[in-house]
Amino acid sequence: MKLDNIRAAEAKLLLQTYDRTPILFVRGEGVHLYDESGNAYLDFLSGIGVSALGYGHPKVEAAIATQSRALLHTCNLFYHEGQAELAMRLTEMTGLDRAFFCNSGTEAWEAAMKLARAHAALLRAEGKKVGTKFLVLEHSFHGRTMGSVSTTHKAKYREPFAPLIPGVEFVRFNDVADLKAKFSDEFCAIGIEAVQGEGGIHAVSQEFFATAHALTQQTGALLLADEIQCGMGRTGQWCAYQHYGILPDVTTLAKPLGGGLPIGAMLCTDEAARAFTPGMHGTTFGGGPLACAVAIAVIDTMRQSNLLAHVRETGAYFQTQLKSLAARHPSITAVRGMGLMVGIEIESEELAKAIAAQMLERRILINRTSETVLRFLPPYVIERQHIHQVVEALDAILTTAAVVIGATRHDQ
Numbered sequence: 001m002k003l004d005n006i007r008a009a010e011a012k013l014l015l016q017t018y019d020r021t022p023i024l025f026v027r028g029e030g031v032h033l034y035d036e037s038g039n040a041y042l043d044f045l046s047g048i049g050v051s052a053l054g055y056g057h058p059k060v061e062a063a064i065a066t067q068s069r070a071l072l073h074t075c076n077l078f079y080h081e082g083q084a085e086l087a088m089r090l091t092e093m094t095g096l097d098r099a100f101f102c103n104s105g106t107e108a109w110e111a112a113m114k115l116a117r118a119h120a121a122l123l124r125a126e127g128k129k130v131g132t133k134f135l136v137l138e139h140s141f142h143g144r145t146m147g148s149v150s151t152t153h154k155a156k157y158r159e160p161f162a163p164l165i166p167g168v169e170f171v172r173f174n175d176v177a178d179l180k181a182k183f184s185d186e187f188c189a190i191g192i193e194a195v196q197g198e199g200g201i202h203a204v205s206q207e208f209f210a211t212a213h214a215l216t217q218q219t220g221a222l223l224l225a226d227e228i229q230c231g232m233g234r235t236g237q238w239c240a241y242q243h244y245g246i247l248p249d250v251t252t253l254a255k256p257l258g259g260g261l262p263i264g265a266m267l268c269t270d271e272a273a274r275a276f277t278p279g280m281h282g283t284t285f286g287g288g289p290l291a292c293a294v295a296i297a298v299i300d301t302m303r304q305s306n307l308l309a310h311v312r313e314t315g316a317y318f319q320t321q322l323k324s325l326a327a328r329h330p331s332i333t334a335v336r337g338m339g340l341m342v343g344i345e346i347e348s349e350e351l352a353k354a355i356a357a358q359m360l361e362r363r364i365l366i367n368r369t370s371e372t373v374l375r376f377l378p379p380y381v382i383e384r385q386h387i388h389q390v391v392e393a394l395d396a397i398l399t400t401a402a403v404v405i406g407a408t409r410h411d412q
């Protein structure tokens, strides 16, 4: 089918949940995606932080080929080789004790929320005073299922689905006084993204994170770190919380974990894990042999090629380049990020939209989040030449920005 036919068919046949860009991708190689006419696009989005090793990585392809010939699915009533092997790696990487596997980010966060509730119930049974409420941050994003969306801040994502789960409160981002005022023994957990992704690439402060950790430790509530976007090496450490020297009770991983295949994981301490006993939680597909084999290949590849150091180095270089760009173009009002999780704040939504559209015309994939933030989540395997290409394109676009905005206004 041609793109026009696909668009017409989707408009009639699919729920209209996405506002897609009209490009038809048919294959990928390295850090490039190719459309049906063979045009190459430099990918600085990675399918929203997923394709960390780029496309067509030989180790990922080999793991898929080998495992698909051996065994695709067993269900969680039986053993297979993958889960223990993957858990060994993830516990070492995260500093936590145990893993639960699922299929996506939102499922990992649901597992974390259910664990927090069950753990609080266990503590209550043991005579402690711990409530059932969740304290999460303004501008948070934790996913789209009913529990996750209840802890997600944006009204557009939440309000159509009311009533949501009760007992969720939002604390102002990085406002330590608000955190201290709102937290009490009525809460079973505080949930934090060390670096907010959908919220516009904002890192929590050391003091805020440390205060949340201390508060939860006082009552026995769990500190839940959502590392679905900022984890698995994206910021140059396996987990973004490692930059802070803070160990949460629970963390959630997904996006890049399966190198493009869907897999999610929740990791937690032995103490928190006491709350789940057989039958309390589960999944048919979660932690299947194929997804585990690929996640193991992703991790082993990252380790063998010392990719965390590469992320730190290229990320720092990218930010330096963007900062000197911002010095020349005052319409860039901020450059933020950690490792290869980077955002630039543009002075107006209109200009941010125009820049994103112009980048696409130059066949560079980026994304706009929180209205005025251009977000960059490139594959970890990018090189300096790719950074130069992106920065030069931004420079050229910003130089003619006034003209571009004029043209956009004229179009409307």
Ligand SMILES: *Cc1c(COP(=O)(O)O)cnc(C)c1O
Pocket: 104, 105, 106, 107, 109, 141, 142, 143, 144, 193, 197, 198, 226, 227, 228, 229, 230, 254, 255
């Ligand atoms: C993407 C994301 C999720 C949800 O993951 P899905 O796989 O889309 O369900 C949750 N939390 C954060 C921080 C995310 O970036």
